[in-house]
Amino acid sequence: MGLTLFDKIWDAHVVAQIEGGREILYIDKHLIHEVTSPQAFTGLQSRNLPVFRTDKTIATADHNVPTINQHLPIEEPLSAKQVAMLVENCKDFGVELYGLGHPNQGIVHVIGPELGITKPGMTIVCGDSHTSTHGAFGSIAFGIGTSQVEQVLATQCLLQMKPKKMRITIDGDLPPNVLSKDIILYLLSKLGTGGATGYFIEYAGSTIRALSMEARMTICNMSIEMGARGGLIAPDEKTFDYVKGRAFSPQGALLYEAITYWKSLFSDEDAIFDKEIKYSASEIAPMLTYGTNPGMGIKVDQQVPIQTDHESPESFSKALNYMGLKSGQSLEGMSIDQVFIGSCTNSRIEDLRIVADFIKGKKVAANVKAQIVPGSKQVEKQAIEEGIAEIAEAAGFEFRQPGCSACLGMNEDKVPRGKYCVSTSNRNFEGRQGPGARTLLASPLTAASAAIEGKIVDVRKYPS
Amino acid sequence: MKKFTKVTSSAVPLPIENVDTDQIIPARFLKSITREGFGENLFRDWRYDQSHEPKSDFVLNNDIYKGSILVAGANFGCGSSREHAAWALVDYGFQVVISSYFADIFKSNALNNGLLPIRVSEDHLEEIFKAIESDPNASFTVDLENQSLLIAQTENLIQFEIDAYKKMCLLNGYDDIDFLISKRDEIEKFESTYKVY
Numbered sequence: 001m002g003l004t005l006f007d008k009i010w011d012a013h014v015v016a017q018i019e020g021g022r023e024i025l026y027i028d029k030h031l032i033h034e035v036t037s038p039q040a041f042t043g044l045q046s047r048n049l050p051v052f053r054t055d056k057t058i059a060t061a062d063h064n065v066p067t068i069n070q071h072l073p074i075e076e077p078l079s080a081k082q083v084a085m086l087v088e089n090c091k092d093f094g095v096e097l098y099g100l101g102h103p104n105q106g107i108v109h110v111i112g113p114e115l116g117i118t119k120p121g122m123t124i125v126c127g128d129s130h131t132s133t134h135g136a137f138g139s140i141a142f143g144i145g146t147s148q149v150e151q152v153l154a155t156q157c158l159l160q161m162k163p164k165k166m167r168i169t170i171d172g173d174l175p176p177n178v179l180s181k182d183i184i185l186y187l188l189s190k191l192g193t194g195g196a197t198g199y200f201i202e203y204a205g206s207t208i209r210a211l212s213m214e215a216r217m218t219i220c221n222m223s224i225e226m227g228a229r230g231g232l233i234a235p236d237e238k239t240f241d242y243v244k245g246r247a248f249s250p251q252g253a254l255l256y257e258a259i260t261y262w263k264s265l266f267s268d269e270d271a272i273f274d275k276e277i278k279y280s281a282s283e284i285a286p287m288l289t290y291g292t293n294p295g296m297g298i299k300v301d302q303q304v305p306i307q308t309d310h311e312s313p314e315s316f317s318k319a320l321n322y323m324g325l326k327s328g329q330s331l332e333g334m335s336i337d338q339v340f341i342g343s344c345t346n347s348r349i350e351d352l353r354i355v356a357d358f359i360k361g362k363k364v365a366a367n368v369k370a371q372i373v374p375g376s377k378q379v380e381k382q383a384i385e386e387g388i389a390e391i392a393e394a395a396g397f398e399f400r401q402p403g404c405s406a407c408l409g410m411n412e413d414k415v416p417r418g419k420y421c422v423s424t425s426n427r428n429f430e431g432r433q434g435p436g437a438r439t440l441l442a443s444p445l446t447a448a449s450a451a452i453e454g455k456i457v458d459v460r461k462y463p464s
Numbered sequence: 465m466k467k468f469t470k471v472t473s474s475a476v477p478l479p480i481e482n483v484d485t486d487q488i489i490p491a492r493f494l495k496s497i498t499r500e501g502f503g504e505n506l507f508r509d510w511r512y513d514q515s516h517e518p519k520s521d522f523v524l525n526n527d528i529y530k531g532s533i534l535v536a537g538a539n540f541g542c543g544s545s546r547e548h549a550a551w552a553l554v555d556y557g558f559q560v561v562i563s564s565y566f567a568d569i570f571k572s573n574a575l576n577n578g579l580l581p582i583r584v585s586e587d588h589l590e591e592i593f594k595a596i597e598s599d600p601n602a603s604f605t606v607d608l609e610n611q612s613l614l615i616a617q618t619e620n621l622i623q624f625e626i627d628a629y630k631k632m633c634l635l636n637g638y639d640d641i642d643f644l645i646s647k648r649d650e651i652e653k654f655e656s657t658y659k660v661y
Contacts, residue, residue, distance in 0.1 A: 015650055015651055016647065016650055018629060020627045020628035020629035020632075021627060026651070026658070028660045035546075036545070036546065036547070039498065039499050043641070047645075052648075063494075064495065078495035079495060081495070081497065082495050085497050119661055127545060128545055129544050129545040129569060144572075145546075145572060145576060146573075147547060147640070148572070148576070148640075150641060154644065156651065156655075158640075159644065161627065193482050193539060194482065194538060194539035194565065194567070197539065197565060225543075227539065227567055229569075250661050254661065257661070262661075295482075312479075312537065314479070315481045318480070408491040410491045410492060410494065429486040429487065431486060431509045435514070
């Protein structure tokens, strides 16, 4: 029987099997940040243990950092303390840190790929559920809790049960102005937030193959929102081209050797998946969420439903009540208050280019506060060099500094109570963007158009 | 980690599906650098209003419901990987969470903190909610050794699954890290035979 892409990578990383079905899984790269690591370092200290493999550990500050005046001390005392703690821990334990002010700083899932830290065939973990992003390169990448962060720091390994495998195949051409964010929001609306619990997803098919690396990352990023441990895509020439020439990429003969190996990373024709689902790209449209989990999404021209398969009537009405929306209501044409373009889902240079192309020469509607938060210092620099920052500011967007920002509202970037924010981020949970904030998840193009029009519009009406 | 053997308690019902970890502990409370003290902000925005007054319609503010067992709708703990969610539940005093299924990362975090996630069928979950509805003091007994949950009211003894390794850890108060550290020679041997690019 053939092997899946997932099996090939997983099996190559099993140190040992233990009683009860768990396996000791070796981790190639461990990314850490300020919020989920302090207690893990404290654990190491109390056990008097070093970081086992400092060369496989990289840190950055992203979750709670301010996105303006990053050259100044952090004003918020608790955030300042957490970031200072990261600096101190990295120094004490010998871990490479791309902290505030460093040219490599940024959202952990943006910097991994752009620095070439993320490569095919790897196992990658981070104390953050969106670690699944790195699966776009054909790696096994998943989020872990702080106790597991400590385990990886101490041993470079985790005790894991091998998850089940699901393949989602999407074939055909996407309709104009439909982006990869719409694909994943569409999948979520079909499967719900628990539809892939216990599985690791492989995304396949001609639609996926046609996507850029950035677009693939957006899809893998939100695998966790379906409950999956992660999602991955078989590496191909696009992957190899992206990885080549980056700071941590193999060079010369080693690169050639690496690519030879990476080319073996695909699911064999006779590989068996525990679950297979197929969709056609033609059925996907610009998507928006209307509820309080990412599975509560509809096509832009559909109405808010009366019920779903994934929520009880009580939970469903609680969600609509929080959102201030009613069944049967159209989202298209609905006035909005804020637009957030950023997060590990959609803050890469390609996302910013899409936004800039749309808003160039236009003005943000008077009723809207619009923000762009680039995913990293490198994205910020590139956006400035390409004139994107200038276009954004001329249109009335704030162009801020890198961080997780209003995706989770740990810093000052919050959406006020009761306000509607069209957001390119990944979660529309109650209070996610600030207490009482109402989030509508969408693609960068839908978000950009909402900023300009002051309301939700169907981006298929614009030229592609 | 504290040992877990047996718990007999009344239960707190939270019949909502897809309870995400942002509800269990909102992000703005993740700035602590210790594992303690998260219980006071457990379910913060469901529990307190804007003026920080307890919301009377939330179950944790209703004195008739108490106990160390939380019973929740399907897909409990979805969303963020924050272990703070498990710390908050434990700090508040919960020892067991019952649901028809759990998000993977939350389940792992719970087990790593001596909080037992028990997966039951939809029907059994319904039966448990009904038992609490008819009597808020309804008693439940969780016996980890025998992997059983007894609903005293209906005398229904439900068997639940837990993998042998994790069961051993909970019964003895062992952490994964102790086990992994004991395997470091094997890990080093693996590293010497393995190549990554």
